[in-house]
Amino acid sequence: xxxxxxxxxxxxxSLFASCSSDxxxxxxxxINSITFSDISSxxxxxxxxxxxxxxxxxxxxxxxxLEAEPIIxxxxxxxxxxxxxNWVEGFKVTAENGDVRIxxxxxxxxxxxxxxxxxxNDQNGYYIPTGSNSKWASGNxxxxxxxxxxxxxxxxxxxxxYPTKDTIGDIGNAVLLETMAGPGDxxxxxxxxxxGNLFYGNFNVTKAMTNELIATELGRNYSAKPKSITGFxxxxxxxxxxxxxxxxxxxxxxxxxxxxxxEFYRSDNNITxxxxxxxxxxxxxxxxxxxPCTETAGDKFHKFEITFGPYKEEPDFQKHNYxxxxxxxxxxxxxxxxxxxxxxLIIDEVEFVDY
Numbered sequence: 001x002x003x004x005x006x007x008x009x010x011x012x013x014s015l016f017a018s019c020s021s022d023x024x025x026x027x028x029x030x031i032n033s034i035t036f037s038d039i040s041s042x043x044x045x046x047x048x049x050x051x052x053x054x055x056x057x058x059x060x061x062x063x064x065x066l067e068a069e070p071i072i073x074x075x076x077x078x079x080x081x082x083x084x085x086n087w088v089e090g091f092k093v094t095a096e097n098g099d100v101r102i103x104x105x106x107x108x109x110x111x112x113x114x115x116x117x118x119x120x121n122d123q124n125g126y127y128i129p130t131g132s133n134s135k136w137a138s139g140n141x142x143x144x145x146x147x148x149x150x151x152x153x154x155x156x157x158x159x160x161x162y163p164t165k166d167t168i169g170d171i172g173n174a175v176l177l178e179t180m181a182g183p184g185d186x187x188x189x190x191x192x193x194x195x196g197n198l199f200y201g202n203f204n205v206t207k208a209m210t211n212e213l214i215a216t217e218l219g220r221n222y223s224a225k226p227k228s229i230t231g232f233x234x235x236x237x238x239x240x241x242x243x244x245x246x247x248x249x250x251x252x253x254x255x256x257x258x259x260x261x262x263e264f265y266r267s268d269n270n271i272t273x274x275x276x277x278x279x280x281x282x283x284x285x286x287x288x289x290x291x292p293c294t295e296t297a298g299d300k301f302h303k304f305e306i307t308f309g310p311y312k313e314e315p316d317f318q319k320h321n322y323x324x325x326x327x328x329x330x331x332x333x334x335x336x337x338x339x340x341x342x343x344x345l346i347i348d349e350v351e352f353v354d355y
Contacts (some may be wrong), residue, residue: 028075029095031103032206035270036068040321042270043221047134048205049123049141052104053091054134056221059109111223115350118173120166125157127165129175135220137203138164138196142212146191147183163196163330167346170232170301174348177330179238179256179339192246195334197259198347200326201272213276219265219323224354225315226308226324229262229288231350232301237294238342245337256340259329260290260304260347264315267323275335278325285322286311293332301348324352 034044034053042065043056057065070087074080075095083090083102091103112132119131126140140162147156159165167176177196184191200220207215235258242254265273265283273281288306296302315322328347331339 025095025097026075026077027095027097027099029078029093029099029101030075030206031072031080031091031093032075033073035071036065037071039065039068040270045135045202045220046103046204047202049128050134051102052106055105055107056111057107057109058223062107062109065107111221113352113354116172117166117169117175117348117350120173122159125159126162127159129166136198136200138198139194139203139216140164141203141205142215143194163194164198165196169346169348174346175328177258177328177345177347179331179334179341179343181341182337191337193243193331193334193337193339193341195329195331195339195343196345197327197329197334199328200324214274216275217272218274218278218327219263219267219272219325221267222264222322222324222352223317225311226262226264226286226288226352227355228305228307228353229260229326229350230303230305230353232348233258233260233304234296234299234301234346235294236296236344238340238344240340240342242340243338244333249338255294256330256343257332258290258293258343258345259327259332260293260306262288262306262308262324262326264308264322264324267321270321272323273325285313285315301346326350 030048031046036042039061045054047054066088072080074093077096079094081092083092088105090105093101093103112135115133117129117133119129120127121130124144126144129136143162144156147161155161163178163180165176166173168174175198177198179193179195182191182193199218202217204215204217237256242249242256263278263284264286265281266285273283278284286308288308290304290306328345330343330345333339
């Protein structure tokens with residue numbers, strides 16, 4: 001199965017799982033999942049890197065949500081309590097060894113359609129888009145795991161060492177996705193190249209401990225039939241030779257290409273597809289992509305529009321739930337550690353257009 005290009009580094013779970021015994025008490029204090037009974041029009045994203053829980057709910061179910069009690073799965077031997085005796089104010093998770101993590105809760109009833117990527121925060125050593133852009137994620141969190149255990153000793157606290165970050169757009173900030181040299185040997189695995197990526201979805205840090213592909217959760221709830229995705233981009237191929245796992249490609253003329261792609265899929269029972277499951281899935285109703293996604297002329301931004309179709313069936317929002325996944329990547333084959341160092345894709349002013 002061909003993988004969508006993500007460079008998300010999975011580190012062996014044994015390095016992260018804390019032990020629990022009479023002598024060593026666990027430091028794990030994560031909320032792994034939250035569900036609510038009898039509420040289907042809901043989307044819950046747990047961002048461990050931000051200590052935040054984002055909840056999207058349709059306006060008609062908002063009051064019902066406030067009265068509901070959450071069903072929580074959390075780290076073993078941890079204790080979860082509410083802030084101010086009300087889960088809406090947040091959660092307090094106390095690990096077996098006493099370490100405390102506070103999760104803030106943010107509830108939204110509006111689906112964003114336009115994204116300018118103006119506001120970014122330095123989080124755990126790398127940059128992330130925030131505010132109305134917080135529904136977007138990248139592989140930076142997984143890459144941080146690799147950099148921490150790199151044989152090259154790369155500074156993982158420097159945001160410039162990550163392939164997804166902010167840059168200057170035509171007006172204000174934009175998203176820079178860059179293909180960079182990898183950290184080298186990571187527990188015997190040759191991570192020679194890292195491709196910057198941004199996707200409409202969530203990177204699940206806890207799942208990344210065992211499988212970086214299923215950790216890349218693609219798509220968020222969407223209650224309209226999308227027609228197209230528009231925005232502005234510029235793309236510059238890196239200099240030199242196309243590399244594959246640290247070795248020059250046999251085809252010396254091989255070009256690097258980017259990814260601008262979207263999928264609209266059925267998500268009943270709150271199913272979320274990932275890199276491993278989305279390609280070829282029967283749940284996907286329609287796709288849209290920019291072909292070819294190659295170098296743009298000059299130094300100016302160029303407008304792109306990718307259109308969905310044909311739909312294999314009409315969405316029925318009375319019977320089913322749906323999600324929209326959108327993916328940008330500097331090197332299309334970056335998931336196989338293939339591309340050109342220095343390749344850059346800049347994205348700005350993305351908009352979802354519906355029928």
